Amino acid sequence: MTSKTLIKGGRIIDPAQGIDQISDLLMVDGLIEEINTSISKPRNAEIFNAEGLIVSPGFIDIHCHLREPGEEYKETIETGTAAAAAGGFTTVCAMPNTQPAMDNQSVVEYVLRKAKETALIRVFPIGAITIGRKGKQLSEMSELADLGVIGFSDDGDPVEDPNIMRQALGYSADLKLPIINHxxxxxxxxxxxMNEGWVSNRLGLKGMPASAEEVMVARDISLAELTGGHVHIAHASTRGTIALIESAKATGIKVTCEVTPHHLTLTENAVMGHGKDDFQPLDNNAYDTNAKVNPPLRNKSDVNSMIESLNAGIIDFIATDHAPHSAVDKMTTFQDSSFGISVLETALGSLMTLVDKGQMEVNTLIKKLTSDPATFLGKNIGNLKNGTSGDITIFDPNATWTVDPQNFISKGKNTPLEGALLKGKIKATFFQGIKVY
Ligand SMILES: [Zn+2]
Structure with missing residues (x-):
């Protein structure tokens, strides 16, 4: 029996095809069949009324932490992908800092099997660069590539040894897969x-300078040039990082980068508990461990640089760095707390504040969540072309809602946006034609 879904009257935005128009969209048997200004209801079709809503390709997240295997108390593939679907995502890439790490075939096979059994959406694993993510010896990269990992990363930890990074980038060139470095x-x-600056001084916390990030970005760009490998800079956060990437791109070095929703919308002031900048009203106190994240929230100049560079195409796409933690990991002193924010379910709502303030077009935002990460993956997803998978996100750009982490599907309730009023709400997510949220 064929299944049909007709999405009626939405504003369809598909950056891959340059579409932005009020239209109907028909899915048949999990694939996109047709986009047209008026499609009459086929027999037995389910109807979804999308009037006043935006209909876009399902979002793609290149960087999230699903915590399975090993830390299922923080998140599982099942809860993480359900949270992703609630956030409008139909594809997520799982970072390998699990326990054990995804540094060999059996762990990656386990993740793929669990995803097949429990995930609501598509999961692509990322392989570890080094064994145990210890930075000493390369993993079996080509065997992991055979299993379908979309890149390699020791995320959570940097690859400290430049010679190991050189070797990894050498393999990257052969395997045609990126090395994603933290x-x-x-x-x-x-x-x-936290970030080194006036807030860290005021609070008496040790800060990390922008240079901690930039020195390694500069090194990696140099090594990418040396080897011909592709380096992808995870969660870029400083103005200096962007300057390095911009000049490297201009000379043809294979470097790409991503930015997170929080580095586009929050500053270090959030650690101070000061109004969270644009997310009023909030009355959180200083030393909010939910604002502790790595890389840290930076200053206003850095945030402005992130927005400008995303608009200019220097930053390739948005990735969440969804890092769920348990209450125990966060109900500590600031120093002792784990780094990370639970992002999947607030990503759209927080990013839409940029649109609301006129800092970004909604089409650009959708492009950076769909076709641009798809280009990075080299896969035919993140678009609404006829015959592609029916991965669709439908959201109300004007609906407002207050963030209550207790309502998150994610096990990670760790967000500095608790109590924030966001504008932009996911109404439905379809994966392969099936409504998963
Ligand atoms: Zn990281």
Whole structure:
């Protein structure tokens, strides 16, 4: 029996095809069949009324932490992908800092099997660069590539040894897969729990300077040039990082980068508990461990640089760095708290504030969540072309809602946006033609 869904009267935005128009969209048997200004209801079709709503390709997240195997108390593939679907995502890439790490075939096979059994949406694993993510010896990269990992990363930890990074990038060139590095010089960041600046001084917390990130970005760009490999800079957060990437791109070096929703919308002031900038009203106090994240929330100049560079195409796409933690990991002193924010379910609502303030077009925002990450993956997803998978996100750009982490599907309730009023709400997510949210 064929299944049909007709989405009626929505504003369809598909950056891959340059579509932005009020239209109907028909899905048949999990595939996109047709987009047209008026499609009459086929027999037995389910109807979804999308009047006043935006209909876009399902969002793609290149960087999230699903915590399985090993830390299922923080998140599982099942809860993480359900949270992703609630946030409008139909594809997520799972970081390998699990326990054990995804550094060999059996762990990656386990993740793929669990995803097949429990995930609501598509999951692509990312392989570890080094064994145990210890930075000493390369993993079996080509065997992991055979299983379908979309890249390699020791995320959570940087690859400290430049010679290991050189070797990894050499393999990257052969395998045609990116090396995704969490750039942070350990000795410059040691003991630090937030950005180095006036807030860290005021609060008496050790800060990490922008240079901790930039020195390693510069190194990685140099090594990418040397080897011909592709380096992808995870969660870029400083103005200096962007300047390095811009000039490297201009000379043809294979470097790409991503930015998170929080580095586009929050500053270090959030650690101070000060009004969270644009997310009023909030009355959180200083030393909010939910604002502790790595890389840290930076200053206003850095945030402005992120927005400008995303608009200019220097930053390739948005990725969440969804990092769920348990209450125990966060109900500590600021120093002792784990780094990370639960992002999947607030991503759209927080990013839409940029649109609301006129800092970004909604089409650009959708492009950076769909076709641009799809280009990075080299896969035919993130678009609404006829015959592609029926991965669709439908959201109300004007609906407002207050963030209550207790309502999150994610096990991670750790968000600095608790109590914030956001505008932009996911109404439905379809994956392969099936409504998963
Ligand atoms: Zn990271």
């Amino acid at each position: 750039c942070e010089v350990p000795s410059l960041a040691e003991g630090a729990s």
